[in-house]
Amino acid sequence: MTGGAGMMGGMGVWMFVFPLLMLVTVAALAAVGVLGIRALASQGDDGSADAEPDESPVELLQRRYAEGELTEAEFERELERELERESGEGVNARVSGDPDRTREAERAGRD
Template identity: 45%
Template sequence: MVPLKSVPGIALVLVVTLGLAALTAVLSLGALPAVITIVGWFLVAPVLAILTYYDDGSDAPAGNDDPVATLRDRYARGELTESEFERRLDRLLETERAERSAVDDGNAGAAGERDRERVRER
């Protein structure tokens, strides 16, 4: 399916070529109406559709690698209340701090143990 953003340009090409083909047919200009129709409908319109096609990702799951940005997006869309946003943000930042300190200390096992303890506390 062609996204809505490219449809007006394609529709314009189709309407203009149809109008030009009809005008040249009325003026009896030989094969020109067929050439205009073929070029407009079977060359320009498909090329325009390909060049203006974009994927906005609305049907794809959010591929956002940053969990804080994902959380902010959900809050902005109204999926989370302010208190739930704050709670989840604190938890995320806490987890990131623990991971960073574990990497800095070279002690990844301790960070994993702390995360497991936090999960048990909830």
């Protein structure tokens, strides 16, 4: 006779170890998933914090220009659009009095 080592002995210790290992594996995968989702959710699109909610659109443009995200021509163009939107009249507003180099280049290209 084989004692408890054969088929008659049943699963033995594995009857308790296998479900425990499955439970630990599922819990570890769930924890990694939750941590990964939280890490992705805490980052902005570019990893930086979003603009403050009380920042006006003009202040946002000024900050982006100061940080180098916008060129001078882009800044002036976006600022002009924002000022037109704020005035509601469509008046062509200039802040600094400098000519818009982008429009001059477009006019020169058409001639």
